[in-house]
Amino acid sequence: xxxxxxxxxxxxxxxxxxxxxxxxxxxxxxxxxxxxxxxxxxxxxxxxxxxxxxxxxxxxxxxxxxxxxxxxxxxxxxxxxxxxxxxxxxxxxxxxxxxxxxxxxxxxxxxxxxxxxxxxxxxxxxxxxxxxxxxxxxxxxxxxxxxxxxxxxxxxxxxxxxxxxxxxxxxxxxxxxxxxxxxxxxxxxxxxxxxxxxxxxxxxxxxxxxxxxxxxxxxxxxxxxxxxxxxxxxxxxxxxxxxxxxxxxxxxxxxxxxxxxxxxxxxxxxxxxxxxxxxxxxxxxxxxxxxxxxxxxxxxxxxxxxxxxxxxxxxxxxxxxxxxxxxxxxxxxxxxxxxxxxxxxxxxxxxxxxxxxxxxxxxxxxxxxxxxxxxxxxxxxxxxxxxxxxxxxxxxxxxxxxxxxxxxxxxxxxxxxxxxxxxxxxxxxxxxxxxxxxxxxxxxxxxxxxxxxxxxxxxxxxx
Numbered sequence: 001x002x003x004x005x006x007x008x009x010x011x012x013x014x015x016x017x018x019x020x021x022x023x024x025x026x027x028x029x030x031x032x033x034x035x036x037x038x039x040x041x042x043x044x045x046x047x048x049x050x051x052x053x054x055x056x057x058x059x060x061x062x063x064x065x066x067x068x069x070x071x072x073x074x075x076x077x078x079x080x081x082x083x084x085x086x087x088x089x090x091x092x093x094x095x096x097x098x099x100x101x102x103x104x105x106x107x108x109x110x111x112x113x114x115x116x117x118x119x120x121x122x123x124x125x126x127x128x129x130x131x132x133x134x135x136x137x138x139x140x141x142x143x144x145x146x147x148x149x150x151x152x153x154x155x156x157x158x159x160x161x162x163x164x165x166x167x168x169x170x171x172x173x174x175x176x177x178x179x180x181x182x183x184x185x186x187x188x189x190x191x192x193x194x195x196x197x198x199x200x201x202x203x204x205x206x207x208x209x210x211x212x213x214x215x216x217x218x219x220x221x222x223x224x225x226x227x228x229x230x231x232x233x234x235x236x237x238x239x240x241x242x243x244x245x246x247x248x249x250x251x252x253x254x255x256x257x258x259x260x261x262x263x264x265x266x267x268x269x270x271x272x273x274x275x276x277x278x279x280x281x282x283x284x285x286x287x288x289x290x291x292x293x294x295x296x297x298x299x300x301x302x303x304x305x306x307x308x309x310x311x312x313x314x315x316x317x318x319x320x321x322x323x324x325x326x327x328x329x330x331x332x333x334x335x336x337x338x339x340x341x342x343x344x345x346x347x348x349x350x351x352x353x354x355x356x357x358x359x360x361x362x363x364x365x366x367x368x369x370x371x372x373x374x375x376x377x378x379x380x381x382x383x384x385x386x387x388x389x390x391x392x393x394x395x396x397x398x399x400x401x402x403x404x405x406x407x408x409x410x411x412x413x414x415x416x417x418x419x420x421x422x423x424x425x426x427x428x429x430x431x432x433x434x435x436x437x438x439x440x441x442x443x444x445x446x447x448x449x450x451x452x453x454x455x456x457x458x459x460x461x462x463x
Contacts, residue, residue, distance in 0.1 A: 001040060001056035003185040005064065008032075008039035011189065033067040039189075040064075051086055051093040052102035058082035059106070076110055076251060079103065100157040104246055108153030109146060111250035116145035140174075147173040153250075156242035156267070163313040165229050172221040176214045183210035232274035232316030241267030277396040278343055280311045283409065285371035285389050289324075290341045290349055299325050300341050301334070301351045301369075340365070343399050350380075367397065367404070382406075 013032035016022045037060075044057040062078045083103055086093060093099040109116070147170050159165060166172075187207035194200040221227060245264030249257050280289040280297070287303025289311045297315055299308055305321035312319055333340050337357040341349045343366075350365035352358060352372065361368055362378035374385035382404055384395055393409030 001044065001053060001060055003181060004043040004189070005036045005040035005060050007186050007189040009036035009064070011193075012036065030068050033064040037061055037064045050098060051090055051096065052098045054086050054089070055082045055099070055102050055106070058085055076107070079106055079110060097157055097161040100161075100243075101154040104153045104157060104243075105150040107246065107250040108149045112145070112149045116142050116149065143174050143177055144170065147177075153246060156239060156246070156271075159231055159271070160234065160239045163231050163233050163316070165231065166227060167229060168221050168224050168227050172217060175217045175221075179210045179214050183207065184214075228318075230313055230316055230318040232276065233314040234271040234274045238267045238270035241270065274316070275398070276315055277407070278399045279349065279367065279397040279404075281369055281384055281389075281395040281397075282307050283389055283394045285351075285369055285384065285386060288349070288351060288369055291344060292341075293344050295344070297324065298341070300349065301339050301353075338370075345399060347399065 009032045012035045013028055016026065016028040016031060022028055040057060040060050044053050047053055059078050059082045062081065066072060086099065151169055155165060184207055187203050187210070191200045191203040191207065194203055241263040245260040245267060248260035248263065252259075276291075278291040282288065282303050287299065287301040287307070289297040289303065289308060290300050292298045296317060296319075297312060299321075303311075305325070308321040308324060312321070312324065337352070337354040338361065339351040339353075340361070343349065347366035348364060349367045350357070350361035350369065352361055352368060352370035352374075355372060355375075358368075358370075358375055358378055362374075362380045362383075365380050367382045367384070368374065368378060368380040370385050371389070372386055374383050382397075389395070391410070395409070396407045398405040398407075
């Protein structure tokens with residue numbers, strides 16, 4: 001957004017400066033700022049107008065508007081004003097990664113502006129060569145420092161939402177930012193201006209070459225060993241502490257910034273001790289992921305590849321869904337009636353696909369999962385059927401000695417002001433009696449037995 005505004009501002013001011021009368025009489029800087037405000041607003045509208053672009057647009061308009069009234073504009077107040085306007089329009093954006101990462105990065109950059117502007121390499125009275133070298137060093141260190149500050153400021157939010165970090169992003173950004181700043185964005189603006197005169201073809205070719213270079217650099221960086229690290233998901237408590245540390249490190253302008261250390265260190269400590277679940281169940285009840293004896297998750301049933309990858313990332317596992325699905329035979333047994341597996345403590349898990357499996361699975365399994373409606377005669381310690389999944393969505397379980405700790409995607413009593421509250425439904429039935437860890441897993445029925453027709457009507461008993 002800033003590059004688009006900067007290109008329009010620079011071009012308009014340069015064109016007006018070519019005319020002596022305009023340069024001497026008119027306030028060409030303010031005129032250029034006005035055109036840049038119009039151009040950046042149009043750019044935001046065409047680019048999608050998401051909350052991160054909206055934040056950038058508001059701050060850019062404030063900075064350009066400050067030129068119109070002859071005032072400096074780079075301050076934390078502008079960021080706070082942008083946040084208030086964005087949240088007034090979309091209050092739910094506060095909980096999304098776009099808002100958190102965008103505003104976190106800018107807050108860090110504003111707080112560290114004096115450290116990354118390259119002033120250490122500029123000395124009054126220096127010669128031409130020394131100034132040239134200093135400018136080059138300032139550009140390189142400024143780019144690296146800007147990327148480093150932005151990565152540190154956004155790391156808590158990126159890890160919380162996506163469970164990944166890219167340690168070599170510093171190198172990738174340092175190599176691609178010059179192409180974006182010096183070639184791609186100027187070519188985009190010049191190409192639009194040259195389009196009515198049919199002179200835009202070489203401009204688009206040059207822009208395409210720069211974009212191709214960016215993609216080549218990205219593929220090269222992505223090919224590094226450990227280019228993407230998958231970290232276990234941590235709780236909201238750690239995120240709140242890390243966010244508080246970021247605010248205390250960026251908002252004050254004195255030694256009060258040292259107050260950021262306690263919440264940041266405590267947040268890092270909590271993030272290093274994530275809560276891992278032993279069983280994940282999708283919202284349809286057709287698939288699950290079970291922790292095996294090796295401590296890693298394995299697929300059970302037919303979870304979608306996307307959902308399975310999210311479970312793996314939340315567990316800090318960098319394997320692909322295809323690799324995990326390929327190892328199903330080692331973690332559980334499946335047939336037409338359902339699937340069975342065991343937790344590390346020996347308790348059995350049963351995924352029921354056919355009503356004829358309820359009788360045996362409900363008698364021996366510690367957890368029964370099904371997309372059907374479980375019969376009232378199912379006395380398994382924990383039953384998660386269609387009614388419970390419809391009311392609460394996906395479920396995650398952690399095994400303990402007393403039974404299971406259950407976490408729902410939609411907890412009872414939790415309401416969101418901007419979203420209608422779901423109708424309360426039945427919770428998964430959990431009983432205190434648990435089959436002994438050594439209880440046998442239900443035997444596999446005949447694979448050739450016919451499947452039950454979909455629906456809730458009970459099937460006729462087999463003779």
